[in-house]
Amino acid sequence: MDTQPQIPIVPIQNNPILVEPKKSGFKEGWASFKKAFTYLFEYPVFLVPIFFCWIIVASVILYLRYYWVGPENEGLMFLEFYGFVFLLAYTICLANLMLLELMNQREEGRPVSLAQAFNETVSFNAVRAIPIAIFYSIAWFIIIFLRALTSKKRRGSRAEPSLKDAALTLGGVTGNPFSWIRLGLDMLEKLLRMTIFLALPAIAWENKGSFSAFGKAIEIIKQRPAQFLTSYALTGVFAVIMSLPLLPVFVLSEAKIDLPEYVWLAVIIYEGIIWTLGIYLEQMTTASLYLLHTKQKKVGGLENL
Numbered sequence: 001m002d003t004q005p006q007i008p009i010v011p012i013q014n015n016p017i018l019v020e021p022k023k024s025g026f027k028e029g030w031a032s033f034k035k036a037f038t039y040l041f042e043y044p045v046f047l048v049p050i051f052f053c054w055i056i057v058a059s060v061i062l063y064l065r066y067y068w069v070g071p072e073n074e075g076l077m078f079l080e081f082y083g084f085v086f087l088l089a090y091t092i093c094l095a096n097l098m099l100l101e102l103m104n105q106r107e108e109g110r111p112v113s114l115a116q117a118f119n120e121t122v123s124f125n126a127v128r129a130i131p132i133a134i135f136y137s138i139a140w141f142i143i144i145f146l147r148a149l150t151s152k153k154r155r156g157s158r159a160e161p162s163l164k165d166a167a168l169t170l171g172g173v174t175g176n177p178f179s180w181i182r183l184g185l186d187m188l189e190k191l192l193r194m195t196i197f198l199a200l201p202a203i204a205w206e207n208k209g210s211f212s213a214f215g216k217a218i219e220i221i222k223q224r225p226a227q228f229l230t231s232y233a234l235t236g237v238f239a240v241i242m243s244l245p246l247l248p249v250f251v252l253s254e255a256k257i258d259l260p261e262y263v264w265l266a267v268i269i270y271e272g273i274i275w276t277l278g279i280y281l282e283q284m285t286t287a288s289l290y291l292l293h294t295k296q297k298k299v300g301g302l303e304n305l
Contacts, residue, residue, distance in 0.1 A: 029230025032288035036281050039103065043112055046102050050276045050283075053095035057088055058170055058272065065169050066161045082141050089137035093129045096197060096283045097121045100204035103287060121204075128203050131210035136196045143189050150181045163264035164253070170271050173250055190282075194232055195221065197283045201290040220293045227292070231285035238281060242274045 039046060064084060070077035101117035151174060159165055195217055202213035221228050249267055252259060 026226065026230050028224075028289075028292065029227045029234060029285070032227070032231060032285045032292075033234045033281070035288055036284035039106070039284060040280070043102070043106060045112060045114060046099055046284075047276055047280055048114060049095040049098035049102075049117070050279050051272065053091055053279070054272050054275045056091050057275075058268075060084055060088055061170060062161075062166055065159055065165075082137065085141045085144065086133065086137040089140055090130070090133040092279070093133045093136065093196070093200065094121060094126060096200050096279070097125045097129060097204050099280065099283055100201055100287060101125075103284070104205060124207065125203050128207075128209055129200070132196060132199060132203070132214055135210070135214070136192070139192050140189065143185050143192070147182060147185050150179060150185070163261050163268065164259070167264045167267040167271065168250075168253065170268060171246065171250070173253075190232065190236065194228075194235075194282050194286055198228070198286040198290060200283070201287050205290075220289060224289060224293060227289055228286075231282075231289060235278065235281045235285060239274065239278045242277065246270065 064081075068084075070080055098114075098117045098121045101120045102112055102114070105112050105117065159169075196214075198220060199210070199213040199217035202208040202216050203210065208216070246267060249259065249263065
């Protein structure tokens, strides 16, 4: 029996996003943003794959910070570092594919099962996601390289492990002054990430390959730029708001005021929550955009018969 996941089928009359196809892009984007929170409150388990992904991502980042010693040959060093970037990119893709499988289960009225979502991701999607993970990691590697070139304050080659330094590292606090170039690179990195996330539903729900999925993502962005940019902006604003509680801690740290270790442990945990919610919202809003585009396109096709 074919157990491959199919694109979720939701009756149009029960889908608030499809009831009013003439909504503005902002209203559609806002509806997708609210829908992501609705799913979260109904099924907190949706966060589990992303949270475990953050543990892997944080572990790799801290390993690179404290223990990794690259080869003396620069070419091999860049190649080895790219391997770490690919590992992160592929892990994020797999976690999001699991999230999409959970969303698929919910939309089809099946029991929401992490084990089933994991099995479907490993069995059907893991291999198909490799090419898009390679593209994602190459583009991400270039952004990281450009960010390093624009960094004026460079840390030592080997830092001493501590909760404070781990919190600052995971929070992206480098001590560099504000730079429009780095801000632009951060925005470009988010744009790249959300484009990849828009392609993943085609792999999870329609069994498309990476190239076809990425092509469909570009097609959707071209046809629905307002909703995509709204999702981009709303998730960015949410991330900034969630980060505000950390600002006093980082200001005190910059002022050389010592804080207890438990404060930095709390900061690390909170950073994990911010990262998990941020990735979840980016994936869910782009998945809603994918559903909207696909289903309205089908409805349009039926109306033209």
